[in-house]
Amino acid sequence: MQQPVTAFIDYLRYEKQHSPHTLSAYQRDLARVMQQATVRDIQEWEKITEKQLKYWLGLWHEDGLSSRSLQRLISSLRRFYQYLLTRGVVSNNPAQLLRAPKTGRPLPVTLDADQVNNLLDDQYGQADGDPLKCRDLAILELFYSSGLRLAELAALNVDSFSDGFSQVRVLGKRSKERVVPVGSKARQAVQHWLTFRELFVRGESDSALFLSKQGKRISTRQIQNRIKEFAREAGMSVGVHPHMLRHSFASHLLESSGDLRSIQELLGHSDISTTQIYTHLDFQHLAAVYDKAHPRAKKKD
Incomplete structure (x- = not known):
């Protein structure tokens, strides 16, 4: 078989x-x-x-x-x-009518804007004198600035950027390419990392944007570990991972703009139903604000 x-x-x-x-x-x-x-x-x-x-x-x-x-x-x-x-190997599809038990889709876990700022802003001083910390900061800024997937960020090359580093070309799922904007903080962080990058190039110049200490393209596992360590050093009380930053990017953008279709394009979702999970998250946030602010939202003892 x-x-x-x-x-x-x-x-x-x-x-x-x-x-x-x-x-x-x-x-x-x-x-x-x-x-x-x-x-x-x-x-x-x-x-x-x-x-x-x-x-x-x-x-x-x-x-x-x-x-x-x-x-x-x-x-x-x-x-x-x-x-x-x-290919004529079988004559029927026995899985065609199978159904699994229905399950509710869990809402993505995000950071709020203050948590993102605490994670990133407090580390800029340390990054100035530490090339690896500078690299890690650029990675985090890019995740949050552009909503990239882990594999997409790991695959970035130095020439993936255009228009003065304000745009980045990303190769998404099924080799589908998209171009997404890069915020000013992320641009600065990437350009700062590039001043150190040559220190890690070994032998022939590697096209990879982010390099490990060994001069190789940084792996997805290394990125996950470095972000976890970065967040721990920043005093974060929650475990931070790449997809949490992507979720935070989408949630904060929807909260500010309400433009679900544009967020779908930025995230590289082929089906808008995948993006709609963030509308539930946005409503959850609005409901919490309502409960706190409305005079008659809660019963008084």
């Missing part, structure tokens, strides 16, 4: 150009199904039925797999079987 899976992953990698993260998710989901099939001595994808898949979903749910993970697994199976159908 492994050969069709390998061919499918290669198809997603080379023809559809999916990210390593997405490929890994598909592999985990399909490996989970193969494990169940092996236990039951099933050797071909054609032999798996819808009834069996429903039973296995129930087992995984009892074992604690979340509804969201089950939904992703079903989606992986549907697409995989559709791939097998087009």
